[in-house]
Amino acid sequence: MDDAIVKVKEVQFSYPGGVNALRGVSFEIRRGEKVALLGPNGSGKSTLILLMAGLLTPKKGEITVFDEKTTSKNFQKLRQRLGIVFQDPDDQLFTQSVIEDIEYGPRNLKIPEPEVKERSAHILSKIGIQHLENRPPHRLSFGEKKKVSLATALVLKPELLILDEPTANLDLVSRRSLIDTLNELNCEGTTVVVSTHDVEALPELADRVIVVSHGSLLGEGATSDVLQDSKLLDVAGLEPTSIVKLFLKLKTMGLIQDVPITVKDGEKKLLELMKTKTERTT
């Protein structure tokens, strides 16, 4: 079986009103990967996600997900293997209570009622939102809404999970627990795709990064490579993280060869550096 579960080929898309959102984008996503779509505001990330979910139709080019074209009649059947978390939780949550919203998807897929209940109870406790169960979604705080949105997608147990800016506007604790949840799912075999312009969270969110800007693909590569490529990031209107900036400077000074991208690795590197320094002086 082919390993690529998402294939995006030469996709172009424009919105009514003439906004040219995508101008020919191609890439693939393989099973079990953890991929980030990186790009500044308005670069076309959300549009790409809606296209990958078959919710918008490309003007040119084609997208296949699980070997089925998103435009095909059978795509609706694949929906349960694919979970989407929208950028704006107000779009995602439309019923009168949190629990109703979580059970909406499973009910549509005609999953038997006891299993629906079991799944929703499990997901509520997993995300830590049991206390919100009977609240109307529109009265929740933004962060709470984000969590409920995630739950509505996870309850379908998707093989491919696509999240549009999951970390935006979350406080540190929520962000931490979100990243942990995503990594746990990924370890269990779920393919995770996130869109973000949050370079700081990138090392933990993704192993591979696809950079888009102004509707075009600027480049792709392993997270550590992309994060060090200040030229690529610059063209995309983004900046390397402070930690990468610091070590890039050390690299140009000839002190180190490779640049760490997480604080943990950075710390290790610094200690190493200090050790060799003291060894040399003594």
Place this chain on the structure above:
Amino acid sequence: MHIPDGFLSPQIIIITFAITIIFWIIAFKRVKGRLDERQVPLMGLLTALFFAAQMMNYPIVGGTTAHLLGGAALGIILGPFAGCISMTIILVLQAFLFGDGGLTALGANVLNMGIIGVFVPAFIVLAFNKITKGKGLLVWVFIGAFAGDVLAAIAAGAELGFSQPVFQYGLNVAVPAMAINHSVIGVIEGVVTAVLVGVLLKLRPDVLSKSSVLKSLPAVKAAQENTE
């Protein structure tokens, strides 16, 4: 204009229901084929939107308030048959969720606001659209919406007037009272509907492309071709 229970006589209840049911069947037959995957949610949305807009009250003279009926806008934006169904859904929900308008009066209320209030404006706009080739459209929208409201009110007055002795007053009181009262609302409805249609034509003519009343307008046609 929502007539409650206890205002209409059994005869009027039966007659209004009979007329309304015939219209329901015709409207449903006309609309059924067009209700596809995308059209159903759109219609649901427009219905909900005008339902919500009806919940807001405008103050009018003497501390009384009035709200839009929305029939004109729905009839013009969706076309009269879909508009009739949409207005029916609003009226049924108003009765069954808020007690706004009675159960036995549902036939009369749909006849007034969901049939007269929808078809009259739609046909006035459609007819003059043909005659004047789209010139002065908004004036005709205003006239249509105004006429729709006033005629609906006159019909309501007639139903009440014929309902003696259940209702207290005869035609000579009920009809003028309803007509005068609702001509103020008619003006409000007319202006608001005309501005609404005007702004939509300018900003999002594509959302009007489903309307059998407006789809022949050049701006709407162009927008429709653009999205395809």
Place this chain on the structure above:
Amino acid sequence: MPLKTSLRDLVEGAESLVYVEDLSNKKGLLQSINPLVKLAITLFMISASLFVPSLSYLALMCVIPIVLSLASKIPLRALLTRTALIPFFAAVISLPILFITSGAPALNANFGLFNLTVTIEGIQRFLIFTVRVWFCVASLTLLILSMGFTAFLKMLASIRVPSIVIQLFSLTYRYLFVSIHEIQKVLIAKEARTYINRHTINLESLRHSGALLATIFIRTYERSERVYMAMKSRGFDVNNTNKSSIPPLRKKDLLFVASTTVIFGLLVVL
């Protein structure tokens, strides 16, 4: 359109819907009755009241909604507050009846030129109308307060409303909340940027309302497209949704029908 009243209307509307959902989930007599039976009984009670010409019978009948609301754990206050407005309106419009009906004078007031006489027949007609309206409104209100939206959809299915229309009802209900929130947001955003509070209605303010409605229209339209996508991404399909099942008639429902008819019969015979 003064912001305060518009917002209040919307908030009250939305809250009333949520309140009804809560009440209809209580375990009381009416809540447990088949929705179609409830509809039929309500229609029967309302229609029957139209044929009752006597004030004392009508007044006696008013006990029925009160008993039913107690048996259904519907707070009497909720019933009374929700049934105050329309009968009050009915009373106001039928006030002149007190004076214009000819008959035996009950009260006489002399204002120089005017001589106002309230007749016994006038009082009778006035009371029959208002009491009947209250009875009708109370019957309908009980139906509303004991029937949640799901039960309402089931009732529509029971009377063979086409399933696509039921789908429309359910979407309208869902989008109603989306619309209310969108309108609230636009109204608040607008208020934050206007400093004059216009309370009079004139062409200018109407034009404003129309333009505002258009803004709301476009915004809600666009949001609904995204909500539609969210629904679709979670398996929504117009042609393949759970058909509302028609709830079966049970013994309890028949018992309810029988007892209500007997009570009515007794009232008429007495």
